[in-house]
Amino acid sequence: MTELTLSLGIGVLVGSGVWLLLRPRTYQVIVGLSLIAYGVNLFIFSMGRLRSGVPPVLDGSGIVDPAAYTDPVPQALVLTAIVIGFATTALFLVVLLVARGLTGSDHVDGREP
Amino acid sequence: MQLANHLDIAPIILPLVTGAFLLLFDERRHTFKSLVNVASTLGLLVIAWLLVAQADVEGSMASVYLLGNWAAPFGIVLVVDRLSALMLLLTALLANAALVFSLARWHKGGQHFHSLFQFLLMGLNGAFLTGDLFNLFVFFEVLLAASYGLMLHGSGVTRVRFGMHYIVVNLGASMLFLIGVSLIYGVTGTLNMADLAVRIPAVAAQDRALLEAGTAILGIAFLTKAGMWPLCFWLPGAYSAAAAPVAAMFSIMTKVGVYAVLRLSPLLLGARAGDSASFGDIGLLTAGLVTMAFGTIGVLASQAMARLASYSVLVSSGTLLAAVGMADAGVTAGALFYLVSSTLTIGALFLLVELVDRSQDPAANILAVTMEAYGDDPEEEEVVEEVGVTLPATLAILGLCFVLCGLLLSGMPPLSGFLGKFALLSAALSTGDDNAISGMAWAFFAVLIISGLFAMVAMLRVGIRTFWAPPIEGVVPRVLIVEFAPIALLLALCVVMTINAGPVMAYVDATSQSLHAPDAYIEGVLSARQVPSPKMEAGL
Numbered sequence: 001m002t003e004l005t006l007s008l009g010i011g012v013l014v015g016s017g018v019w020l021l022l023r024p025r026t027y028q029v030i031v032g033l034s035l036i037a038y039g040v041n042l043f044i045f046s047m048g049r050l051r052s053g054v055p056p057v058l059d060g061s062g063i064v065d066p067a068a069y070t071d072p073v074p075q076a077l078v079l080t081a082i083v084i085g086f087a088t089t090a091l092f093l094v095v096l097l098v099a100r101g102l103t104g105s106d107h108v109d110g111r112e113p
Numbered sequence: 114m115q116l117a118n119h120l121d122i123a124p125i126i127l128p129l130v131t132g133a134f135l136l137l138f139d140e141r142r143h144t145f146k147s148l149v150n151v152a153s154t155l156g157l158l159v160i161a162w163l164l165v166a167q168a169d170v171e172g173s174m175a176s177v178y179l180l181g182n183w184a185a186p187f188g189i190v191l192v193v194d195r196l197s198a199l200m201l202l203l204t205a206l207l208a209n210a211a212l213v214f215s216l217a218r219w220h221k222g223g224q225h226f227h228s229l230f231q232f233l234l235m236g237l238n239g240a241f242l243t244g245d246l247f248n249l250f251v252f253f254e255v256l257l258a259a260s261y262g263l264m265l266h267g268s269g270v271t272r273v274r275f276g277m278h279y280i281v282v283n284l285g286a287s288m289l290f291l292i293g294v295s296l297i298y299g300v301t302g303t304l305n306m307a308d309l310a311v312r313i314p315a316v317a318a319q320d321r322a323l324l325e326a327g328t329a330i331l332g333i334a335f336l337t338k339a340g341m342w343p344l345c346f347w348l349p350g351a352y353s354a355a356a357a358p359v360a361a362m363f364s365i366m367t368k369v370g371v372y373a374v375l376r377l378s379p380l381l382l383g384a385r386a387g388d389s390a391s392f393g394d395i396g397l398l399t400a401g402l403v404t405m406a407f408g409t410i411g412v413l414a415s416q417a418m419a420r421l422a423s424y425s426v427l428v429s430s431g432t433l434l435a436a437v438g439m440a441d442a443g444v445t446a447g448a449l450f451y452l453v454s455s456t457l458t459i460g461a462l463f464l465l466v467e468l469v470d471r472s473q474d475p476a477a478n479i480l481a482v483t484m485e486a487y488g489d490d491p492e493e494e495e496v497v498e499e500v501g502v503t504l505p506a507t508l509a510i511l512g513l514c515f516v517l518c519g520l521l522l523s524g525m526p527p528l529s530g531f532l533g534k535f536a537l538l539s540a541a542l543s544t545g546d547d548n549a550i551s552g553m554a555w556a557f558f559a560v561l562i563i564s565g566l567f568a569m570v571a572m573l574r575v576g577i578r579t580f581w582a583p584p585i586e587g588v589v590p591r592v593l594i595v596e597f598a599p600i601a602l603l604l605a606l607c608v609v610m611t612i613n614a615g616p617v618m619a620y621v622d623a624t625s626q627s628l629h630a631p632d633a634y635i636e637g638v639l640s641a642r643q644v645p646s647p648k649m650e651a652g653l
Contacts, residue, residue, distance in 0.1 A: 048299075091280070110270065
């Protein structure tokens, strides 16, 4: 059930993100990019296999049983991807505002078709 | 650990520290900032040269630097082999030229040019050095973030508009990059390139489709950056809108995409990859040929010189991708030679375009096109007595550089452009068994020759219209020596490559051999040992 929910969630996020990305207004594009980024982050997370209620970090005492832990690497990757995605989206937001100011239009080509 | 062992990471640390340091000073102290930037970029050149010398030792394994002192595949590694050292050197050479050029006026054209320039170098160097897929993503983002800033450097409506397209396309490609990397991780459980090469042959049959999907998606991300058709429509606009020194630096940014394909394709999907061997090679070859054709048509159709240079970037990318798709050591060697030569040439051309454009009215270009199209009668002009045109010295020198660029781009003898294409073609025609030349090799041959011819035609047309018979008299541009010197340097490097073709070819041959037989690379990365910490040495 968790698998189904997660894959549906990723599908809906990325699907609507791609649709928005192909729209002509810059605001739609940036929202689309953010949605795709969320979908992709969930996707990376799911690549470490879905486990709930297990820690990713070893507690360091006694013999370690790997089966009792979840894969920490995708979690670290997601963290990095979130930070980078956040920064680049913020940067894009600035460019979007500059373009709006310079061209007087929020069309991606800087002028109405 | 001696200081020399840390040389591997110096190409990342030095620009990082310099870039951060320069943020502390405001824009009014631009002389100081320029000096620091130049010193650091020259330092990079020295480091890159030392690394090339270190990598170019017969039979040596790749030099491996364990970040955080965790042995591979658990920690992230930096790897210096011949290919990465070559790319570092190329980056440093181009960076020095572009930086010196920018000192004439561009560096004052906006905020934080020097810091962004250094961060761009850090990202480029990191991408060339890293031996880890996710770390590659991080360095890609570093270089892209810096390039977004540089793309917009100088501001203006055109730059902002094309810069926005550039950013959106690259953000989209980054998402694909992440999906590809995580798919590969999900199947193999590792991100270390050398470890991947070991594990891919053992991937179970039912997971193989997923793995190949992952590599394909990852490939799409690289190919977007490399400007493969049909993922390249953002490129001509963005490159011709960028400021000249930035555009010159961008000519190596498409090569980062090519580098990633060149590194990963033989390593992960080479002969040893079992069922996935040579996955995607045919697609790469075909797409490369189409890119070359598209770029060639673009070169021929361009009226403005900056667009001509941008389409030349596409031709160069297409040639390299097609060559990588052939998956043959000889062709790859030719491709590497061509890569160095064409990157230097296109860098020089972007710088030159800015100087030449200065001699013309903005309206002159459009008028020239109109005059060509609507009959500017040659007969009428014959009344003018034929005494020959006197060229001002500046224009003569610029014209000479332009001729050299034309020779290099079209691959006419005697310069390095010719040698690169010759090496490519002679290797492409001798692949396969029994001297039978494959249809694809013929197609490659034809497209490469035709693209050279058309580049020649386009350059001649632009050259005649600009230098010999400008339809509208322009003004003689004021060219400073710091603007001319970098162009001369880049072109001189091409000449040096021609004269020293022997050693350079030997180097790229060795590079290509080790790319296609990556055992030394894999062995080197996986056998790198941790450095004992002082505590351990003291026996605690």
